Amino acid sequence: MSRIILITGASRGIGAATARLAAQHGYSVVINYHRQRETAEALAKEIAANGGQAIALPADVADEAQVRDLFAEIDERLGRLDVLVNNAGMLEQQMRLEQMSLERWQRVFATNVYGSFLCNREAIARMSTRQGGRGGAIVNVSSIAARLGAPGEYIDYAAAKGAVDSMTVGLAKELAEDGIRVNAVRPGVIDTEIHASGGEPQRVARVAASIPLRRGGRAEEVAEAIVWLAGEQASYTTGSLLDVSGGR
Ligand code: NAD
Numbered sequence: 279m280s281r282i283i284l285i286t287g288a289s290r291g292i293g294a295a296t297a298r299l300a301a302q303h304g305y306s307v308v309i310n311y312h313r314q315r316e317t318a319e320a321l322a323k324e325i326a327a328n329g330g331q332a333i334a335l336p337a338d339v340a341d342e343a344q345v346r347d348l349f350a351e352i353d354e355r356l357g358r359l360d361v362l363v364n365n366a367g368m369l370e371q372q373m374r375l376e377q378m379s380l381e382r383w384q385r386v387f388a389t390n391v392y393g394s395f396l397c398n399r400e401a402i403a404r405m406s407t408r409q410g411g412r413g414g415a416i417v418n419v420s421s422i423a424a425r426l427g428a429p430g431e432y433i434d435y436a437a438a439k440g441a442v443d444s445m446t447v448g449l450a451k452e453l454a455e456d457g458i459r460v461n462a463v464r465p466g467v468i469d470t471e472i473h474a475s476g477g478e479p480q481r482v483a484r485v486a487a488s489i490p491l492r493r494g495g496r497a498e499e500v501a502e503a504i505v506w507l508a509g510e511q512a513s514y515t516t517g518s519l520l521d522v523s524g525g526r
Contacts, residue, residue, distance in 0.1 A: 295497035
């Protein structure tokens with residue numbers, strides 16, 4: 279039976295690239311989406327047309343009940359879970375911290391931090407060898423913003439990804455005896471639609487010259503790191519924060 283991978287927020291960008299690559303690696307893919315049902319279902323069809331296996335399931339990862347329902351549906355339809363990729367993430371309009379509202383911080387933390395927490399909790403209950411599971415792997419999609427701080431842009435997002443990094447390191451140690459490896463990738467500036475939400479759709483072009491490799495990254499290049507961390511090739515890697523940032 280093929281291994282099951284759940285990728286949150288996978289209808290586009292890094293999540294969609296990871297879904298395609300995971301299917302090529304023989305995983306049966308669960309494409310979680312929030313609002314983009316048509317795109318997610320089209321991606322599942324595309325993967326199936328290329329000989330892979332994929333289903334699209336909805337859930338707002340920041341909503342506890344919806345996350346419970348998502349995992350219950352996976353139990354029912356697939357019967358197991360081997361890998362969780364906490365990819366769903368968002369940022370808001372660039373501004374200085376003193377202009378930010380509390381509601382904005384709550385929204386940013388809800389998706390980027392609480393979403394990962396809620397999905398991790400459900401996944402651990404299914405994967406843990408101490409709870410009768412087969413073990414597994416968790417890959418959190420953080421950001422190099424966690425160490426650069428994103429001054430003048432989105433310190434809330436940087437702080438949220440910093441929390442994801444701490445969760446990764448702690449959880450890797452907490453789950454070592456449960457047969458679950460936990461790692462994070464920290465993308466640099468990757469050419470996806472997320473930059474439009476920050477109010478800077480041309481971000482990749484603007485910062486390219488300041489990146490040591492002199493270009494933004496592609497979603498597929500981040501997907502390679504995620505799928506490697508998810509798989510057996512990374513059997514001795516846990517608690518790592520892997521920058522995929524062109525040296526930034
Ligand atoms: P994207 O905006 O294309 O993809 C984000 C996805 O998350 C979308 O499909 C969106 O619908 C989904 N999503 C948002 N909120 C959700 C929620 N509450 N529940 C379920 N799904 C939700 O951007 P991307 O660049 O592909 O981002 C993927 C991940 O990579 C994010 O965690 C992001 O923070 C991280 N990242 C991106 C970059 C970059 O430069 N693109 C850099 C560092 C980190």
